[in-house]
Amino acid sequence: xxxxxxxxxxxxxxxxxxxxxxxxxxxxxxxxxxxxxxxxxxxxxxxxxxxxxxxxxxxxxxxxxxxxxxxxxxxxxxxxxxxxxxxxxxxxxxxxxxxxxxxxxxxxxxxxxxxxxxxxxxxxxxxxxxxxxxxxxxxxxxxxxxxxxxxxxxxxxxxxxxxxxxxxxxxxxxxxxxxxxxxxxxxxxxxxxxxxxxxxxxxxxxxxxxxxxxxxxxxxxxxxxxxxxxxxxxxxxxxxxxxxxxxxxxxxxxxxxxxxxxxxxxxxxxxxxxxxxxxxxxxxxxxxxxxxxxxxxxxxxxxxxxxxxxxxxxxxxxxxxxxxxxxxxxxxxxxxxxxxxxxxxxxxxxxxxxxxxxxxxxxxxxxxxxxxxxxxxxxxxxxxxxxxxxxxxxxxxxxxxxxxxxxxxxxxxxxxxxxxxxxxxxxxxxxxxxxxxxxxxxxxxxxxxxxxxxxxxxxxxxxxxxxxxxxxxxxxxxxxxxxxxxxxxxxxxxxxxxxxxxxxxxxxxxxxxxxxxxxxxxxxxxxxxxxxxxxxxxxxxxxxxxxxxxxxxxxxxxxxxxxxxxxxxxxxxxxxxxxxxxxxxxxxxxxxxxxxxxxxxxxxxxxxxxxxxxxxxxxxxxxxxxxxxxxxxxxxxxxxxxxxxxxxxxxxxxxxxxxxxxxxxxxxxxxxxxxxxxxxxxxxxxxxxxxxxxxxxxxxxxxxxxxxxxxxxxxxxxxxxxxxxxxxxxxxxxxxxxxxxxxxxxxxxxxxxxxxxxxxxxxxxxxxxxxxxxxxxxxxxxxxxxxxxxxxxxxxxxxxxxxxxxxxxxxxxxxxxxxxxxxxxxxxxxxxxxxxxxxxxxxxxxxxxxxxx
Ligand SMILES: [Zn+2]
Numbered sequence: 001x002x003x004x005x006x007x008x009x010x011x012x013x014x015x016x017x018x019x020x021x022x023x024x025x026x027x028x029x030x031x032x033x034x035x036x037x038x039x040x041x042x043x044x045x046x047x048x049x050x051x052x053x054x055x056x057x058x059x060x061x062x063x064x065x066x067x068x069x070x071x072x073x074x075x076x077x078x079x080x081x082x083x084x085x086x087x088x089x090x091x092x093x094x095x096x097x098x099x100x101x102x103x104x105x106x107x108x109x110x111x112x113x114x115x116x117x118x119x120x121x122x123x124x125x126x127x128x129x130x131x132x133x134x135x136x137x138x139x140x141x142x143x144x145x146x147x148x149x150x151x152x153x154x155x156x157x158x159x160x161x162x163x164x165x166x167x168x169x170x171x172x173x174x175x176x177x178x179x180x181x182x183x184x185x186x187x188x189x190x191x192x193x194x195x196x197x198x199x200x201x202x203x204x205x206x207x208x209x210x211x212x213x214x215x216x217x218x219x220x221x222x223x224x225x226x227x228x229x230x231x232x233x234x235x236x237x238x239x240x241x242x243x244x245x246x247x248x249x250x251x252x253x254x255x256x257x258x259x260x261x262x263x264x265x266x267x268x269x270x271x272x273x274x275x276x277x278x279x280x281x282x283x284x285x286x287x288x289x290x291x292x293x294x295x296x297x298x299x300x301x302x303x304x305x306x307x308x309x310x311x312x313x314x315x316x317x318x319x320x321x322x323x324x325x326x327x328x329x330x331x332x333x334x335x336x337x338x339x340x341x342x343x344x345x346x347x348x349x350x351x352x353x354x355x356x357x358x359x360x361x362x363x364x365x366x367x368x369x370x371x372x373x374x375x376x377x378x379x380x381x382x383x384x385x386x387x388x389x390x391x392x393x394x395x396x397x398x399x400x401x402x403x404x405x406x407x408x409x410x411x412x413x414x415x416x417x418x419x420x421x422x423x424x425x426x427x428x429x430x431x432x433x434x435x436x437x438x439x440x441x442x443x444x445x446x447x448x449x450x451x452x453x454x455x456x457x458x459x460x461x462x463x464x465x466x467x468x469x470x471x472x473x474x475x476x477x478x479x480x481x482x483x484x485x486x487x488x489x490x491x492x493x494x495x496x497x498x499x500x501x502x503x504x505x506x507x508x509x510x511x512x513x514x515x516x517x518x519x520x521x522x523x524x525x526x527x528x529x530x531x532x533x534x535x536x537x538x539x540x541x542x543x544x545x546x547x548x549x550x551x552x553x554x555x556x557x558x559x560x561x562x563x564x565x566x567x568x569x570x571x572x573x574x575x576x577x578x579x580x581x582x583x584x585x586x587x588x589x590x591x592x593x594x595x596x597x598x599x600x601x602x603x604x605x606x607x608x609x610x611x612x613x614x615x616x617x618x619x620x621x622x623x624x625x626x627x628x629x630x631x632x633x634x635x636x637x638x639x640x641x642x643x644x645x646x647x648x649x650x651x652x653x654x655x656x657x658x659x660x661x662x663x664x665x666x667x668x669x670x671x672x673x674x675x676x677x678x679x680x681x682x683x684x685x686x687x688x689x690x691x692x693x694x695x696x697x698x699x700x701x702x703x704x705x706x707x708x709x710x711x712x713x714x715x716x717x718x719x720x721x722x723x724x725x726x727x728x729x730x731x732x733x734x735x736x737x738x739x740x741x742x743x744x745x746x747x748x749x750x751x752x753x754x755x756x757x758x759x760x761x762x763x764x765x766x767x768x769x770x771x772x773x774x775x776x777x778x779x780x781x782x783x784x785x786x787x788x789x790x791x792x793x794x795x796x797x798x799x800x801x802x803x804x805x806x807x808x809x810x811x812x813x814x815x816x817x818x819x820x821x822x823x824x825x826x827x828x829x830x831x832x833x834x835x836x837x838x839x840x841x842x843x844x845x846x847x848x849x850x851x852x853x
């Protein structure tokens with residue numbers, strides 16, 4: 001499927017005629033390229049483009065295009081020439097027309113109220129839906145864009161506007177020519193937009209663009225972008241490469257954000273913020289996403305993966321870098337704890353038999369799209385972090401700088417990065433890191449303590465971890481080099497950290513004199529991407545000293561033990577005992593680390609208990625968390641830390657959502673009306689849970705009030721809270737209403753899949769939602785964009801029952817989703833894993849509850 005090395009594009013001169021109010025747009029492309037001797041046809045990527053005319057010339061003059069051949073299976077067109085081209089420079093001119101798309105890719109229509117916008121989203125392989133091109137990441141070229149559009153429209157592209165021509169009702173913007181770029185990084189956004197005043201990072205002007213009226217929400221993003229750029233320039237030791245930086249909030253946008261060089265696009269919720277009514281979690285997420293996209297300006301845009309099989313080179317690094325940058329800017333935010341929360345889904349997915357290696361062969365565009373998942377992002381970032389921890393930050397940075405300088409404005413492969421790191425570290429790097437990239441899954445480290453001759457040792461065994469307890473021993477038997485960091489709690493003096501490269505089935509690590517070692521924790525700071533289980537005496541010691549572990553380790557321990565429960569190598573009771581230790585927990589993320597598994601129990605096992613036992617479980621949960629919430633109260637004290645505010649929100653979500661605590665639910669209901677009237681009257685960290693909990697018992701009047709609140713919302717976050725809570729109502733009539741809305745403009749295309757996800761998570765709505773998806777597929781499928789299809793499929797195991805598993809398999813066999821093939825296999829595996837665990841957890845939970853009395 002790949003294009004040959006030659007022809008090679010050098011410069012695209014692209015004049016576009018776009019009126020977002022019209023269904024079609026037009027383009028005139030003049031492309032300079034280098035060809036080899038005797039070229040008889042030029043093959044370019046093009047999908048859904050109508051070629052109106054084409055001409056070719058080479059050094060000897062005009063060459064006629066004999067015919068234009070469509071190659072739909074290759075997603076290309078061939079301009080077949082009536083004589084061969086001479087070697088060297090040639091030029092191709094094409095006039096074409098195309099529909100403004102409605103599926104959030106290529107050049108597509110985005111609406112905001114009555115206003116219409118044209119916006120691009122070209123990654124992975126959708127530049128071919130925008131203009132004829134060599135749509136592969138290593139075919140870099142310069143781009144000179146022009147746009148003619150109705151005069152009321154503003155426009156943003158990769159280069160700054162260097163000239164504006166007005167002619168009658170039209171305006172033509174000339175954008176500065178770009179440095180060499182891959183096609184997937186080209187951007188154009190046109191429509192009635194407004195921009196903030198520029199802020200400056202050194203000499204780089206930074207602006208935020210949005211639909212009219214929202215400019216006042218740009219301040220936080222500007223500050224964040226400036227703070228990030230400074231830190232990134234310092235880290236890479238290279239100035240920002242693209243002259244100006246525009247951040248654009250697009251009213252309908254598939255992904256979170258997109259790192260187009262110099263013109264980064266975002267969902268509104270991830271860019272526009274009112275600092276008075278945004279929750280801390282939302283603000284952290286905005287900062288993280290901005291830093292992630294800006295890290296790409298160097299790592300991805302300036303140096304680009306040679307092919308999609310190395311997508312992780314872009315995404316793993318940018319994901320890791322974002323946390324590093326924001327952590328440096330806002331140390332009080334504990335960003336690495338957020339990282340720990342975000343990588344939990346990567347552990348869950350990578351424990352499945354249908355996972356994939358970080359590095360994965362890609363043969364066609366849909367396979368590239370499938371790789372934008374938690375393995376490429378969060379697991380990849382974890383491996384980068386482990387590597388940095390192993391080499392040391394200074395050495396790691398020196399290697400990264402070499403790599404960036406050596407490949408700037410060009411492309412690279414994994415081996416290029418290992419080479420640069422090896423030069424900096426003066427030791428082999430590839431043998432340690434390659435198994436982590438090339439093999440699926442991750443190790444289970446089983447740790448026990450041995451004392452011998454007055455010395456204490458940690459004996460660390462390793463095998464591959466599988467969530468399915470029935471996976472054969474032979475599949476588990478695997479070793480790889482693990483950079484292991486062990487925290488040793490000493491009887492005298494401070495904790496010690498011991499490092500070792502554990503590359504055998506069993507590795508013995510010396511900890512110190514026996515009488516000085518109280519316990520050891522085998523994944524200090526959760527630096528390595530492993531699950532760690534400690535044998536009973538160690539686990540007991542860790543439990544007793546739980547509060548003495550670092551917050552990341554408390555999260556880690558909860559995660560490891562739950563994974564052990566899933567895989568049938570740890571006891572549910574031991575995990576519940578750890579949960580009981582959270583009564584006095586001060587870090588919201590640590591509570592968050594228990595939340596997912598508790599929610600799973602509440603959803604899948606608690607309904608199988610007797611009413612009396614279910615009530616006892618809820619009382620047990622409330623008994624742990626209600627006192628802490630009562631102590632905090634509903635109103636933040638003056639001068640209270642941001643962390644405590646976030647903690648209050650997390651406690652409310654657990655108490656109301658999982659323990660169904662009457663006081664919490666009633667408190668939420670009492671506050672929803674006043675919050676709708678005056679959002680600033682409720683602490684922002686409580687707003688999400690209050691809106692969600694009030695929906696659970698909400699009636700038609702409340703449903704209608706949420707719709708009004710969505711339309712009136714003054715910030716994107718406020719709008720989303722109400723929009724997604726439409727999926728939390730339990731009255732069947734309101735469930736149907738929410739489903740019908742998913743087919744209307746009330747729910748933008750970008751939000752259809754996330755809303756269906758919320759409905760599937762709602763036990764009162766999930767079966768109706770599946771019936772709706774199956775029954776209305778013809779109407780619904782155009783609103784499920786290729787990049788989000790896998791998210792819908794991944795939400796389906798919430799249906800639980802074997803009957804639904806069969807239906808899901810049969811339905812997607814009949815209606816295949818090319819970008820969700822792997823997600824479907826994973827979803828079916830998840831149905832099976834959950835079914836097995838439900839059976840096993842039920843008696844354990846019963847016994848635990850019985851023993852409580
Ligand atoms: Zn990215």
